[in-house]
Amino acid sequence: MRTKIINYAVAFLVLLVLNFILPRLMPGDPLSAIYGEEVLVQMSPELKANLIGRFALDKPLWEQFTSYISSLAKGDLGYSYYQNAAVSEIILAHLPWTLLLMGLAIIFSSVVGIIMGIESGWKRGKLMDKTCLTGMMTLSGFPSFFLGMMLLLFFAVTLRFLPLQGARTAYGNLTGGWIVLDVLKHLILPLTSLTLAEIPANYLLTRNTMIINAREPFILTAKAKGLPDSKVRYRHAGRNSLLPVVTRIGIKLGIIVTGALFVEIIFSYPGVGNLIYTSLLMRDYPVLQGSLIMVTAFVLLVNLGVDLIYKKLDPRT
Amino acid sequence: MRKNKVVLSIFLVFLTIFLVSALLKTDISYGKTEAITYTIADATGDWGYPSPYTHYPRGPGYVRMSFIFDTLLWKDETGFIPLLAQKWHYEEKENAYIFSLQKGVSWHDGREFTAKDVIFTFNYIKKHPTWMVDSSIVEEAVEIDPYTVKIYLKELYAPFLNNVACTLPILPQHIWQEVEYPRGFQKDEALVGTGPYRLCDYNRAQGTYLYQSSPNYYLGKLKVERIKFIKVSEQMASAALKRGEVNASSVPPEAVKDLKRWGLQILTCLGSWNAKLMINHTKEPLSSRKFRQALAFAINREEIVKITQRGYATVGSTGLIPPSQEYWYNPNIEQYSYSPAKAQAILESLGYHRKNGYYWKNGEKLRLELLTSPQFAGFIRLAELVSQQLEKAGIAVSMRILDSKSLDVRVGSWKFDLAVSGHGALSGDPFILNKVILGKDFISARYDKNELLNKLLSDQLHQMDREKRKEMMYKIQKIYAQELPALTLYYPTWYWAHDGSSNLYYTQDGIAFGIPIPLNKLCFLE
Numbered sequence: 001m002r003t004k005i006i007n008y009a010v011a012f013l014v015l016l017v018l019n020f021i022l023p024r025l026m027p028g029d030p031l032s033a034i035y036g037e038e039v040l041v042q043m044s045p046e047l048k049a050n051l052i053g054r055f056a057l058d059k060p061l062w063e064q065f066t067s068y069i070s071s072l073a074k075g076d077l078g079y080s081y082y083q084n085a086a087v088s089e090i091i092l093a094h095l096p097w098t099l100l101l102m103g104l105a106i107i108f109s110s111v112v113g114i115i116m117g118i119e120s121g122w123k124r125g126k127l128m129d130k131t132c133l134t135g136m137m138t139l140s141g142f143p144s145f146f147l148g149m150m151l152l153l154f155f156a157v158t159l160r161f162l163p164l165q166g167a168r169t170a171y172g173n174l175t176g177g178w179i180v181l182d183v184l185k186h187l188i189l190p191l192t193s194l195t196l197a198e199i200p201a202n203y204l205l206t207r208n209t210m211i212i213n214a215r216e217p218f219i220l221t222a223k224a225k226g227l228p229d230s231k232v233r234y235r236h237a238g239r240n241s242l243l244p245v246v247t248r249i250g251i252k253l254g255i256i257v258t259g260a261l262f263v264e265i266i267f268s269y270p271g272v273g274n275l276i277y278t279s280l281l282m283r284d285y286p287v288l289q290g291s292l293i294m295v296t297a298f299v300l301l302v303n304l305g306v307d308l309i310y311k312k313l314d315p316r317t
Numbered sequence: 318m319r320k321n322k323v324v325l326s327i328f329l330v331f332l333t334i335f336l337v338s339a340l341l342k343t344d345i346s347y348g349k350t351e352a353i354t355y356t357i358a359d360a361t362g363d364w365g366y367p368s369p370y371t372h373y374p375r376g377p378g379y380v381r382m383s384f385i386f387d388t389l390l391w392k393d394e395t396g397f398i399p400l401l402a403q404k405w406h407y408e409e410k411e412n413a414y415i416f417s418l419q420k421g422v423s424w425h426d427g428r429e430f431t432a433k434d435v436i437f438t439f440n441y442i443k444k445h446p447t448w449m450v451d452s453s454i455v456e457e458a459v460e461i462d463p464y465t466v467k468i469y470l471k472e473l474y475a476p477f478l479n480n481v482a483c484t485l486p487i488l489p490q491h492i493w494q495e496v497e498y499p500r501g502f503q504k505d506e507a508l509v510g511t512g513p514y515r516l517c518d519y520n521r522a523q524g525t526y527l528y529q530s531s532p533n534y535y536l537g538k539l540k541v542e543r544i545k546f547i548k549v550s551e552q553m554a555s556a557a558l559k560r561g562e563v564n565a566s567s568v569p570p571e572a573v574k575d576l577k578r579w580g581l582q583i584l585t586c587l588g589s590w591n592a593k594l595m596i597n598h599t600k601e602p603l604s605s606r607k608f609r610q611a612l613a614f615a616i617n618r619e620e621i622v623k624i625t626q627r628g629y630a631t632v633g634s635t636g637l638i639p640p641s642q643e644y645w646y647n648p649n650i651e652q653y654s655y656s657p658a659k660a661q662a663i664l665e666s667l668g669y670h671r672k673n674g675y676y677w678k679n680g681e682k683l684r685l686e687l688l689t690s691p692q693f694a695g696f697i698r699l700a701e702l703v704s705q706q707l708e709k710a711g712i713a714v715s716m717r718i719l720d721s722k723s724l725d726v727r728v729g730s731w732k733f734d735l736a737v738s739g740h741g742a743l744s745g746d747p748f749i750l751n752k753v754i755l756g757k758d759f760i761s762a763r764y765d766k767n768e769l770l771n772k773l774l775s776d777q778l779h780q781m782d783r784e785k786r787k788e789m790m791y792k793i794q795k796i797y798a799q800e801l802p803a804l805t806l807y808y809p810t811w812y813w814a815h816d817g818s819s820n821l822y823y824t825q826d827g828i829a830f831g832i833p834i835p836l837n838k839l840c841f842l843e
Contacts, residue, residue, distance in 0.1 A: 082373060083363075083365065083373070083521070084365060084366070084371050084373075084500055084501075084503075085521070090521070093521055093522035094522050097522070152553075156556070157553075157556045160560060164549065164553045164556055164557055164560075164562070165548070165549060165550060165553055166523065166547070166548060166549075167523065168523070170520075170523060170525040170527075170545060170547040170548075171518065171525070171527045171543075171545055265550075266550075268362070268524075268548050268549065268550050268553075270522045270523050270524065270548075278361065278363075281361075282373075283721075283722070
């Protein structure tokens with residue numbers, strides 16, 4: 001157990017060093033990176049001199065690294081000169097929207113995927129199984145952003161039922177429950193596209209395990225006891241088919257922050273994915289670096305969590 | 318019975334989305350723009366906290382700030398107009414501008430605006446430089462009386478009215494005198510201005526702004542009470558306009574025809590930005606002016622516009638200034654219209670001979686490297702086309718795609734032959750030529766080999782007579798076109814669509830120092 005934690009700590013340290021070194025290996029001065037060449041055209045010479053002074057990296061590398069680590073330890077992810085705000089503050093403003101979107105998508109896709117997988121696996125070879133399997137195989141070929149575009153074109157542009165983008169109506173004078181409804185309404189399309197894109201993997205995994213489990217002697221015993229079909233299916237076979245799906249959901253949780261990147265861009269949903277995209281366009285490197293650190297820390301943390309939980313769940317260990 | 322249960326449930330999911338959305342549609346009246354609210358769509362959304370020191374250093378950031386803060390002068394469709402200064406004139410002997418200020422103007426917090434605020438602002442930007450104004454030009458700002466200020470310039474400076482008087486937002490002394498770190502000043506007081514609007518809300522994550530009209534604006538009543546900026550991607554802008562969710566938005570060129578059919582009004586901006594071919598004129602064979610001219614003859618700019626811009630651009634002028642800058646543009650310069658024959662004649666006169674389709678000299682094949690980056694849309698396609706055209710003319714080209722930063726560094730350190738690049742700011746004062754011809758940045762041609770060009774560029778900055786300055790600009794374009802230290806390929810055309818409820822227009826020479834966005838705050842006056 002201790003070695004596992006040490007492994008994670010080493011991995012995290014390597015990531016920190018990479019995150020520190022990479023921007024310093026970038027060609028050119030940070031000024032043009034931060035302000036972009038459009039502004040260099042307009043910028044006055046005195047401001048340029050002022051900014052060059054601010055970005056002076058004249059200390060030895062080791063000192064820079066220690067100050068970087070100590071500020072990270074204080075939760076300081078850096079400062080975005082472009083957005084003129086602390087990186088942690090910027091990320092925190094976007095994080096809840098991504099968590100809402102991805103969290104719900106993971107829950108829905110898991111529930112639907114598992115139920116469909118159980119039903120389908122139980123009735124292997126029947127018409128319903130075949131239809132589901134074909135449908136899911138087809139669906140799994142579509143990436144989430146493609147589904148998103150299709151849904152957007154159909155429900156928002158053509159039918160005009162749903163908002164074109166954003167997470168809420170800007171200055172719509174809404175109060176109380178209407179705000180919740182408004183947020184839900186904006187959530188429907190991005191959530192549906194992410195959920196639909198995630199269902200097939202969960203479905204296929206559950207279905208496979210279900211088929212294997214259905215042949216096990218304990219299922220025969222359960223049936224012989226005269227238990228109702230649904231109980232055998234869910235309590236006995238279904239429950240035992242969950243383990244691999246749980247692993248997959250664990251992995252998915254790790255990338256919860258960036259998983260919705262494309263969908264967020266399509267729907268202009270103000271999550272972390274959209275933030276990363278805008279920062280890339282504006283060459284706002286501090287924000288990109290901050291997001292990277294946060295995402296990697298999150299992935300490592302979730303992996304560690306899953307590892308620890310597994311230890312408790314798995315009777316063989 | 319259960320066979321179709323799952324199939325049914327898939328249909329049910331869709332049906333539910335359908336029904337819930339239809340239900341919600343009747344319940345929430347989102348997006349219905351009231352007559353007094355004007356909604357503007359923006360693809361990026363967030364342009365920073367709209368104070369003079371904290372908005373993002375780009376045109377849209379400035380525009381959001383300009384709704385709250387006024388400058389001494391302003392511009393409309395026709396040119397300079399009074400704003401905080403009622404009248405102004407230039408004292409030639411003293412090299413100073415005298416501004417008579419509006420009386421009875423108050424700051425949003427009720428305090429009176431006087432000459433002291435103007436003096437304070439000029440002193441403040443010397444201590445705390447801003448990206449939009451070069452305060453080093455100003456020698457001193459002096460108060461003549463509470464409503465008159467005199468600004469002494471260090472040297473003659475022709476673009477003063479455009480680049481300083483029309484651009485510098487005047488700050489309230491009673492608030493900013495205490496502020497030591499203006500970029501960190503993001504309290505409500507940081508947004509006390511004299512402008513037509515006040516900010517009610519700014520949401521960084523959602524990229525939205527809400528402005529409320531100032532009740533006693535000194536230039537008159539505002540017909541638009543509230544202005545909203547909301548984030549809408551460029552692809553969805555047309556749909557949002559059609560749905561009436563937004564009143565105005567920039568739109569992709571392909572959407573223009575359809576939007577016109579829907580009764581929307583279209584504004585066109587020609588030539589504020591240019592894509593250009595950077596040429597390394599410090600190394601052989603590109604250091605030869607004649608060789609550069611041969612390149613220009615070999616490149617078919619009209620074809621480039623047709624193919625890479627689908628026709629939505631103006632062919633680049635070899636004098637850099639776009640034809641849309643009617644006052645400054647010199648139409649009588651050599652444009653090097655596509656002519657492979659002329660390119661061939663020049664190359665042969667330089668000692669090259671053609672063999673197997675390519676030119677050779679001293680046993681070496683004529684070969685150039687062309688750098689490009691995916692930074693701007695269509696730049697890779699553009700580089701491919703330029704390569705093809707040069708290959709056709711007998712010049713072997715190896716194209717290299719770099720990330721934009723590496724490209725900038727390579728160009729900046731002269732480690733390139735040819736590179737595709739671009740920059741804006743061509744719609745404002747032509748002082749920009751100094752920055753992009755003589756400037757030291759990678760964006761500039763950094764060309765100082767022609768003494769006359771250097772002198773003209775420096776002199777035109779000090780020429781206070783507009784007509785004489787125009788003559789100089791004509792000469793500058795002519796020489797630049799002869800020297801060809803870089804070749805402007807095209808100026809993309811930009812479009813805005815709006816519903817006509819406010820009379821939007823493109824400001825003459827752009828907003829402030831030259832921002833090509835049709836959101837002049839005076840459009841919203843009654």
